[in-house]
Amino acid sequence: MKHKIYFYLLIFVSLIALYQFVSTNNMVKAKNSQIVAQSEKLQKLEDSIQKLHLKVLDNQYFSLENNDDALAYYDHLQLNDPTLYVSDKLLETNESKGDNPLIPYEGMESDFKINKIKVLNHKWILADFSDGKYWGELLVKYELKDNLGVDFSLIDHLLYTRSH
Structure with missing residues (x-):
């Protein structure tokens, strides 16, 4: 068992x-x-x-921040961030009454203002603008002077025909 x-x-x-x-x-x-x-x-x-x-x-x-040759143009100015400085100066053009003076179109819904900015190098800027319904892009030439003034001149522009 x-x-x-x-x-x-x-x-x-x-x-x-x-x-x-x-x-x-x-x-x-x-x-x-x-x-x-x-x-x-x-x-x-x-x-x-x-x-x-x-x-x-x-x-x-294509950006100023990563272009040592273009940044060398601003060594003597002792700017911490030339891209930010130039972008701020371009945005200041939005402060005028009415459309931004660099934009060669009249706003249809409201005033055309610059929204986004891409500083390509020490001479050119690509910018986006809109009036809230219609939008376009600008190619802007700029010159940063020794007195830290910035001159902007429009090279080319386009306005999209459809709203987004």
Whole structure:
């Protein structure tokens, strides 16, 4: 009788061990598949980050901040941020009553004002303007003088025919 109890106990323990082995094996497989899926997601994110980084570098190519040759023109002025200074001076032209004097169009919904500015180098600016419904772009030539005055002159312009 004692022998049968040990035998049944051995079978019971073996079944528990088999259950634990199968259960653990299934859990390991599930976790491994999750790790592989997460690794694939991580690789896609890293690829996206790399693409965005390259795009940012491309967008920064035409900018005064990243153009040492253009910045050299302003070394003697000791400006901390020539781009910000020139942008602020251009935005000051918005303060006049009516349309901005650099914009060769009359506002249809309200006055045309400059919204966004991209200082390309030590001579040119690309600017976006709008009256709230209609918009366009300007190519502006500028000269930053030794007395920190800035002269702006319009090179070219366009007005989009559809409102956004």
